[in-house]
């Protein structure tokens with residue numbers, strides 16, 4: 001009998017104990033339940049008041065509202081939904097599949113807007129930005145603490161060309177409160193490609209990168225919070241891949257990335273903010289049979 005783990009796992013068996021230890025040490029049990037509240041107990045009231053002050057301080061310190069970059073270049077994303085979002089959920093679920101070939105065509109701002117909004121954005125009551133419902137998003141979040149940040153790595157300038165000879169790839173951060181993209185970096189495309197273990201032959205024009213800031217939840221949930229942060233990145237990616245299916249564009253979740261290369265790219269420390277998940281996104285590649293048919297039609 002073969003031990004499958006020794007064939008397939010890159011990491012040694014010794015490293016198995018890391019997840020076992022983590023999981024075993026972050027279990028919730030009845031002894032962790034909060035004590036039943038007694039009405040009219042001054043000690044409970046005092047505790048509540050102190051806790052509230054503490055929570056507000058912590059929320060301000062860990063930045064539950066999300067990061068903001070002091071950058072001059074911003075793109076205000078449209079508030080409208082692109083075509084395809086009115087389809088029945090069943091149709092979209094059935095259309096979703098991981099696609100690893102992309103057309104080099106850029107995505108429209110409508111499409112980028114939808115991706116950002118359903119992954120990390122706020123629900124809008126209307127197209128008017130003043131009406132943003134502050135705490136309501138398209139993904140659930142443990143304690144409504146929103147530990148995720150979203151970046152778009154783009155292989156062509158998203159807001160028109162830069163100076164001639166300037167590097168063509170760009171890194172943008174999504175700012176949910178204003179539904180804007182903030183450019184944080186221009187770089188050589190090879191720097192982004194170099195962050196991935198494998199790279200498709202027909203590569204995506206956009207990589208959506210989700211990072212987590214576990215401290216936004218660990219102050220409340222202790223070490224178990226890391227589970228929640230990772231789970232939430234799954235919610236965000238599922239929304240992106242379903243959104244892509246609805247828009248009839250290609251997407252593939254990818255975890256074969258070099259963590260510290262992505263941390264260096266974003267200039268984050270890889271501890272307080274960590275790369276969790278990426279999704280390759282782009283227009284459908286025109287399949288050969290379609291090209292053939294079009295050629296035949298034009299010859300007729």
Ligand SMILES: Cc1cc2nc3c(=O)[nH]c(=O)nc-3n(C[C@H](O)[C@H](O)[C@H](O)COP(=O)(O)O)c2cc1C
Pocket residue numbers: 096097098099100252253254255256257
């Ligand atoms: C957590 C996770 C990580 C993944 N990482 C990669 C990856 O690094 N490269 C890749 O080509 N596909 C990756 N995929 C896509 C899977 O290969 C794909 O979901 C699976 O083959 C099932 O196919 P389907 O998504 O078309 O249903 C990943 C999927 C998940 C859920």
